[in-house]
Amino acid sequence: MQPTQTAARLICRVREPGKEDTNMQARGPLMIEHRLIERMLSVIKDVLTEIKSKNKVDPVFVDIAVDFIRVYADRTHHGKEEDILFRELTNKSLSTKDRQAMNELIEDHVFGRQTTKALVDANSRYRNGDEAALTDIAEKLQTLVEFYPKHIEKEDKVFFPASRAYFTDEEDQAMLAEFWEFDRKVIHEKYKSVVQDLEA
Ligand SMILES: [Fe+2]
Numbered sequence: 001m002q003p004t005q006t007a008a009r010l011i012c013r014v015r016e017p018g019k020e021d022t023n024m025q026a027r028g029p030l031m032i033e034h035r036l037i038e039r040m041l042s043v044i045k046d047v048l049t050e051i052k053s054k055n056k057v058d059p060v061f062v063d064i065a066v067d068f069i070r071v072y073a074d075r076t077h078h079g080k081e082e083d084i085l086f087r088e089l090t091n092k093s094l095s096t097k098d099r100q101a102m103n104e105l106i107e108d109h110v111f112g113r114q115t116t117k118a119l120v121d122a123n124s125r126y127r128n129g130d131e132a133a134l135t136d137i138a139e140k141l142q143t144l145v146e147f148y149p150k151h152i153e154k155e156d157k158v159f160f161p162a163s164r165a166y167f168t169d170e171e172d173q174a175m176l177a178e179f180w181e182f183d184r185k186v187i188h189e190k191y192k193s194v195v196q197d198l199e200a
């Protein structure tokens with residue numbers, strides 16, 4: 001088991017329906033989400049090997065990977081980090097080092113979005129018959145599988161433990177409650193946008 005997995009298990013037990021886990025800290029759900037993102041990256045790695053050996057890709061797989069990255073990794077996960085954790089940290093007197101680390105994480109999120117957008121563009125070209133776009137698809141997928149684990153490690157091992165020190169237990173629990181509420185809204189936001197897109 002990876003050290004980060006061990007840490008996640010120590011601080012976050014899975015909630016039983018109807019029961020709040022009073023031992024969970026706010027970073028618990030974020031670390032659990034990191035584990036699912038890692039599993040998706042592992043799937044993407046396998047597909048990359050296939051792309052290289054077969055010299056083709058299923059554009060539907062790319063659509064699924066993009067949906068996962070945009071809705072889960074970016075909106076649901078980065079959303080909680082940026083809209084709640086980072087927002088709360090901007091009200092604290094962060095050390096220069098921690099402030100720089102937070103800014104770097106925000107830049108990483110932007111980089112992830114740009115890479116995903118380029119992946120969507122390449123997939124659309126590939127789908128329309130541009131076989132040369134396969135190289136771009138593979139390159140963007142490769143970028144994502146190399147970049148995300150480093151980002152996750154910075155958060156799990158350095159930034160989350162460091163940022164926890166700025167919050168009281170009550171503040172941490174208030175963020176956790178806001179995380180659950182944030183998650184609850186995402187599914188509605190997602191499918192409202194699906195219907196709006198179809199209507200348009
Ligand atoms: Fe992040």
Ligand SMILES: [Fe+2]
Pocket residue numbers: 030034077078081152155
């Ligand atoms: Fe994260």
